[in-house]
Amino acid sequence: MFRGLGRLGHMSAPPLEPSEHRSGALLDHLARRMRLRAESVLAPLGLRPRHLVALTVLRAGGGTSQQALATTLEMDSTNIVGLLNDLEAKQLIERRRSPQDRRRHVVELTDDGAKSLKEAECALASAEDEVLGALGPAERETLYELLRRAATTQVTCTETICGTDTDIDAC
Amino acid sequence: MFRGLGRLGHMSAPPLEPSEHRSGALLDHLARRMRLRAESVLAPLGLRPRHLVALTVLRAGGGTSQQALATTLEMDSTNIVGLLNDLEAKQLIERRRSPQDRRRHVVELTDDGAKSLKEAECALASAEDEVLGALGPAERETLYELLRRAATTQVTCTETICGTDTDIDAC
DNA sequence: TAAATAGTTGGTGCTTCACAGACGATTCCT
DNA sequence: AGGAATCGTCTGTGAAGCACCAACTATTTA
Numbered sequence: 001m002f003r004g005l006g007r008l009g010h011m012s013a014p015p016l017e018p019s020e021h022r023s024g025a026l027l028d029h030l031a032r033r034m035r036l037r038a039e040s041v042l043a044p045l046g047l048r049p050r051h052l053v054a055l056t057v058l059r060a061g062g063g064t065s066q067q068a069l070a071t072t073l074e075m076d077s078t079n080i081v082g083l084l085n086d087l088e089a090k091q092l093i094e095r096r097r098s099p100q101d102r103r104r105h106v107v108e109l110t111d112d113g114a115k116s117l118k119e120a121e122c123a124l125a126s127a128e129d130e131v132l133g134a135l136g137p138a139e140r141e142t143l144y145e146l147l148r149r150a151a152t153t154q155v156t157c158t159e160t161i162c163g164t165d166t167d168i169d170a171c
Numbered sequence: 172m173f174r175g176l177g178r179l180g181h182m183s184a185p186p187l188e189p190s191e192h193r194s195g196a197l198l199d200h201l202a203r204r205m206r207l208r209a210e211s212v213l214a215p216l217g218l219r220p221r222h223l224v225a226l227t228v229l230r231a232g233g234g235t236s237q238q239a240l241a242t243t244l245e246m247d248s249t250n251i252v253g254l255l256n257d258l259e260a261k262q263l264i265e266r267r268r269s270p271q272d273r274r275r276h277v278v279e280l281t282d283d284g285a286k287s288l289k290e291a292e293c294a295l296a297s298a299e300d301e302v303l304g305a306l307g308p309a310e311r312e313t314l315y316e317l318l319r320r321a322a323t324t325q326v327t328c329t330e331t332i333c334g335t336d337t338d339i340d341a342c
Numbered sequence: 343t344a345a346a347t348a349g350t351t352g353g354t355g356c357t358t359c360a361c362a363g364a365c366g367a368t369t370c371c372t
Numbered sequence: 373a374g375g376a377a378t379c380g381t382c383t384g385t386g387a388a389g390c391a392c393c394a395a396c397t398a399t400t401t402a
Contacts, residue, residue: 105349
């Protein structure tokens with residue numbers, strides 16, 4: 001049943017005052033509302049929300065290998081292939097063989113990809129207006145910055161040993 | 172193809188400096204990462220992320236009808252039934268006939284439900300630590316507050332006329 | 343040379359979900 | 373009172389996402 005996700009200890013932040021405010025459900029809810037609208041808006045561009053996520057990660061992370069992508073997106077490698085096929089067919093990304101390790105494909109955003117991503121984001125403005133309507137411009141920027149920082153944090157634990165499974169059920 | 176979602180004008184915020192930062196993709200990405208962990212954590216409790224979302228909305232919104240729930244969750248009414256059946260079977264919610272309109276079911280969180288929700292949120296702490304590891308406690312609280320405000324904004328447009336369909340494709 | 347790794351392909355099965363159709367109960371309109 | 377609309381429920385259907393498995397090639401590493 002369990003998905004075998006590496007439980008990473010994250011001992012950097014000692015549990016000082018663990019506020020009971022969990023944003024998980026809210027995150028889920030808002031993401032759903034956003035995705036519903038994004039699908040409609042993105043359909044004319046031949047893109048799906050998932051593609052946008054991949055492109056966004058690609059833009060932020062630069063050229064990465066496919067399995068690195070699979071790690072950060074937390075998707076199965078086999079499903080990454082199809083996703084990248086879509087994007088490559090539209091020439092939004094490029095797969096180059098890595099000179100260092102010719103087994104690797106270095107995935108990179110093309111100029112078209114960057115442009116297309118920008119267009120898509122522009123098209124998403126109205127969707128975001130609906131979902132984040134309660135927030136002012138400055139607040140949205142704050143939200144964006146927080147999300148960006150949380151999202152671009154590498155899950156470095158994938159390769160490390162990470163044997164600290166001290167279950168903290170104190171709460 | 173289109174989902175018939177009421178485009179709400181939101182003319183309160185004039186387009187002053189529409190930052191090109193779209194949080195849609197980031198929201199999606201983080202929600203996915205969170206949900207993957209939440210499923211594992213919530214499984215022992217017999218709950219799924221969707222249930223948590225419903226419970227959270229219920230706690231925030233008090234007793235609402237099922238179709239009101241369907242509106243705020245933006246789910247099909249028929250699927251709401253099954254969702255509520257699950258929660259009612261666990262006695263986390265209660266369906267009472269509305270005295271005003273006996274067709275309506277007033278859905279309310281039970282004490283067990285509130286308790287269970289709290290437990291679940293507690294169990295999600297570790298998951299949130301992994302996903303939001305890059306953010307400090309204060310930042311997480313800020314994030315929570317922003318998400319909460321965005322999420323609890325009623326989509327009042329459902330019933331109103333909302334005839335302002337001035338498509339803003341300036342961008 | 344043998345083993346491990348990166349990517350690809352194809353296939354299977356589970357789960358979610360929107361949507362449609364039908365039904366009983368209830369309310370609203372005239 | 374009679375008819376239409378609404379709320380909730382049940383059932384089924386079909387599409388899509390996704391994890392997982394197995395096999396294969398190309399390449400690197402021990």
